[in-house]
Amino acid sequence: MSSTVFGIPDDFDVVIIGGGPAGATAAGLLAQRGRRVLVLEKERHPRYHIGESLIPAVMRPMDELGLTDLMDERGFERKYGGSLVWGNEQIPWNFSFIKGGKFSHAYHTRRADFDALILNRARELGAFVMEETTVKDTIENEDGRVVGVRYQIRGMDEVREARGSLVVDASGQARILSRKYADVTWHDELRNVAVWTYFDNCHRLPGDEWTNILIEGLEEGWFWAIPIEKGNMSVGYVTRSEKVGSTDKSLQEVFNAERERTTRLKELLKDARQASGFRTARDWSYTGTKFYGDGWVLVGDSAAFVDPLFSTGVALATLAASVLAKVIHKILDHPAIEQEALRRYSDAYKSFFDEIRMFVERFYDRTRHKEFYYGLAQELVDPEKKNEPSKDFVTLISGLSGQHALFKIDLEDVELDSLTATSS
Template sequence: MSSRQFDVIVIGGGPAGSSAAGLLAKKGVNVLLLEREKFPRYHIGESLITGCIEVLEELGVRDRVEALGFVRKYGGSLVWGKDGRWNFSFDHGQPEYPHAYNVRRADFDALLLTRARELGAEVVEEAVVKEPVIEDGRVTGVRYAVRGGGEQEVRASFVLDASGQGRALGRHVSEVQWHDDLRNVAVWTYYQNGESLTGDEAGNIFIEHVPGGWFWYIPLNDGTHSVGFVTPVDEAKASGLDLPALFAAKIAESVHVKHLLAEGRQVSAFRNARDWSYTCERFTGPGWMLVGDAAGFVDPLFSTGVTLAMMAARAAADAVPHILADPAREEAVRERYENSYREFLGNIISFVRFFYDAGLDRKAYYEYAQALVDPKKLFFPREDFVTLISGLNRLRPIFDLSGDPAPAGPSGTAGSGSEAGPSDVVPDTVPDEPVPAPA
């Protein structure tokens, strides 16, 4: 079996994989991206948060995202806790990024994949990864088959798994730890003629807590709304209803979503997903890293999935060129990536668990966010709340691997003469565990 050689193989062409491949190629790294599907393809996860904007700018596609006419999302509106209905705005946390977007994932993901190609990554669609190539404990490549074709083997100095919950590489090298207290099921569909929020709330995701779960209500640029219900798996089973019937029953129990859909007409079939929240035991190992949902997924309450995936992709694209330029630094760079990733995931998971107590007021939610990201209380609690759920952290930039640009990989030219030492790549160790709840 013949084998081609690359600097990096990226498995998966979603936001994580396309962002990583594009940013690596931009640095002069020789990248192969293998994507299982043919784009465009459907995917849930329409609501973005502002932490992804910097990545879009680095990829050079923010203007293209704007040109697609996606709904601008300036914050969120909630019916949650003792305060009833309330809202937040992204500019309360980071004024330079006042809005994100509600996107059609088929269009958004296709744009990112196209950009990876433009930046120089070789992209193969309908490529099903069969297994990793592992030699002396190190991942050195993968075996894959293009639909309708034979199996091929490709080699690389490093492999990134951005294949989502399928974990094409991750399932061979790391076990999964499910968060049993966040074992939820989601059921969703799409409506036309639903009522939209107005004024300062226009474009916001709307979240309403109801007995036993919560609804999301997301406006899209074609006039439809994505509407989903999330509930614990045990609650769904105990109801004795199938998921579409449970969805309808909970709509009837709602106050606001029921009103917003009074004139709405369902225009798609129901879809569902189960057991969303998990973390892999390892995010890195010799020759490999997990990125995005391949590493872990947090409950969708704050729409962190796509943004976290893109931020992790940027981190990997910063880290891997250091490893390619100086393999002796690999373990230290991988450790920094793992610790930083776990810290952010840990904070989000901790905050989601705290927020699921719908008997508290906004002040409690704000103060808990502050305890996680700003324990010295340098900013107002409301600012820290918005900073956390935006995927941003002005006090410790997430995945900040180095103060200097990463050198290009072996196939590149820019930055190949970097003299940065290990201390430039691996700052002081970041704690793995989230901050406990304030007393």
């Protein structure tokens, strides 16, 4: 095995593009299993990213990585539920994660700190991590199989190569491999635009709602308010892309005008001062047409992303990364099962994503009462109606539907077939 000037080899079991939550989780869990992993990350952590509010499903992969206690030690704000002004007559209501399953809380956190925590853990577990590194292209063999990537370190002219048995695209919405080998399907019902900023000196929700995320719906969109630390909040407004295109107002003007129409949010911000500029994002909801190919596989936002209404992005990405790490570990032991194993991963991942997406699409009907939304959740996760609809609602938006096929991918039959074929 050759070595670069940085002491990093150029042959690996797995090369991962992207060191965000999905890539770092997959890298850490593969390294934990003794696999040789390289992570190529474009930025240097800590780096800014939106998505400060997490849901309890993220605790499953964080537990596997051994990070749950450290999240408390680092002072991340625990999140026990959510408060909504949503539905017919705009009646406030709330939910508690205690009803949803194994994990009774998640966290609000600055993503720069959270993402750096996972990436550093991947390093501790043995993954090689190269930051400020741009992937330029894939390397294919004579049969068209992806066998590695070419990359360039910031400030250096040389383009280097790294080869691996599998290449994982965890590059987020940059979609490095997804753009080359697949396409995306945009979900028209969720073609939205978001504009957000940060405020200091904010008030908090009262009593047991103190650490809740606030989601306040209006006629044309909705606001999030996420308490990050002390009096600081992330506040964003989401609306249909065509609504913004049909007005002469800027996104910032729309944000400020709509904020004045809120009830609970306006109260939280009555003494606040804006602490940063505005940021925007468009067309957040899509699904890749392919999640894998010959020698490559997608995970996280490179594969699919759904509207941020219930803060599912990080949890979905890290859960999928956890499952993918297990699948890849099996593939490396039994290379002949690669295509079937990745097919099962892809099918289960798409199904889990679609379950959340369909719920979000139907939840956008703000003409209903909360019991209607509870019933929607029950249809998806508990069609036999074994639990109360309110419990099913919390289970779904916690991302903890443990009965889903994503958490039960069984490769024993294809492993056995592979061993039988090898011995015969």
